[in-house]
């Protein structure tokens with residue numbers, strides 16, 4: 264049923280009709296199954312019957328990452344746990360993860376959406392695809408995996424972390440497609456070059472996402488590997504990879520808008536902006552059962568275009584991302600908020616709240632250095648003590664962020680104090 268919908272391109276009117284009908288059903292569903300939404304609607308005297316179609320969407324309240332955090336872990340779920348067959352999680356703004364749950368139907372829709380994206384990228388059942396996004400709580404690995412299996416491709420679940428094995432298998436298996444972050448793919452291309460394997464690969468296409476990247480990076484990937492590289496977007500709260508992907512024409516990412524209704528909002532007024540204008544992207548999940556979300560603010564900045572694409576698809580397209588509204592960093596594909604670092608350091612009595620995160624990209628791999636001031640009371644020049652403290656903080660950070668950071672303990676009062684809003688991040692990565 265859902266699968267059939269992808270086979271033909273519908274007109275905008277047809278799409279709007281589907282979205283309207285699904286929105287009406289969704290509002291009724293969340294009102295009766297999620298206390299959080301029921302209370303939010305009651306607070307503004309809104310009853311499910313007041314939402315008659317898409318034109319009424321702006322009457323509905325927004326949902327934010329903080330709402331997920333405040334209802335941690337399962338408070339926004341619309342079904343009992345017996346209906347949830349999978350959990351994923353991503354970084355919250357402080358210590359707590361943002362948890363999402365999928366019913367069996369949700370997993371079917373997810374693999375359907377990823378299948379559409381892979382099809383857009385020219386991947387078919389005849390391909391051998393290496394999935395080199397992380398498997399685990401992160402949605403990248405298992406999400407891409409489900410879609411690739413759905414189209415019948417041969418899936419090699421590489422996950423991340425072993426580039427030599429990946430390149431060897433790429434050659435030995437004759438892999439024709441790869442799904443991973445763009446920066447990791449550039450790193451892989453270097454490994455292939457260094458090992459003299461670059462001329463032995465059969466790769467045709469790459470499906471890259473999970474972090475910001477540019478046309479320049481795409482050109483470099485395509486040139487070095489002699490392949491085509493496609494941009495795939497998604498976020499765990501809404502589903503994971505497969506919310507949108509670009510086609511051969513690279514004129515924006517086609518949104519799976521029969522499942523995820525996109526709005527681009529003016530960052531000051533939060534009213535929807537016109538096509539072509541930049542704003543914050545929000546999604547309403549039109550078909551999700553496990554954790555349906557209404558007007559979820561992604562914090563990602565983009566613009567939208569509802570005109571048909573040269574490829575023939577009629578789905579709305581969002582432009583390549585122009586940044587974020589908040590201070591979330593994506594380091595090696597992992598979402599990191601400075602507030603998480605702050606929350607982790609609070610528990611270390613030997614250091615002050617003064618810290619600086621220095622993010623860089625070395626050999627196409629992201630690096631994070633954390634400079635943190637030692638408290639005057641604990642100040643010492645004893646190398647062993649400093650080494651032990653460095654190790655302790657590195658461990659705490661690894662636990663809190665899920666990535667390794669190089670920790671550097673600096674002298675009291677040595678980090679620059681800001682006169683305005685404190686600056687905690689220096690991001691040296693170049694995106695252009």
Ligand code: DLL
Pocket residue numbers: 353396401402403471472473474475476494495496497498499500503504505561563584587593598
């Ligand atoms: O990154 C899901 C994903 C996995 C997408 C694999 C694509 C491929 P989260 O960890 O929840 O989910 O992070 C979501 O990552 O709000 C964006 O800021 C950023 N992001 C994801 N894809 C892109 C992209 C996954 N293609 C956050 N371009 C989002 C730019 C992206 N930013």
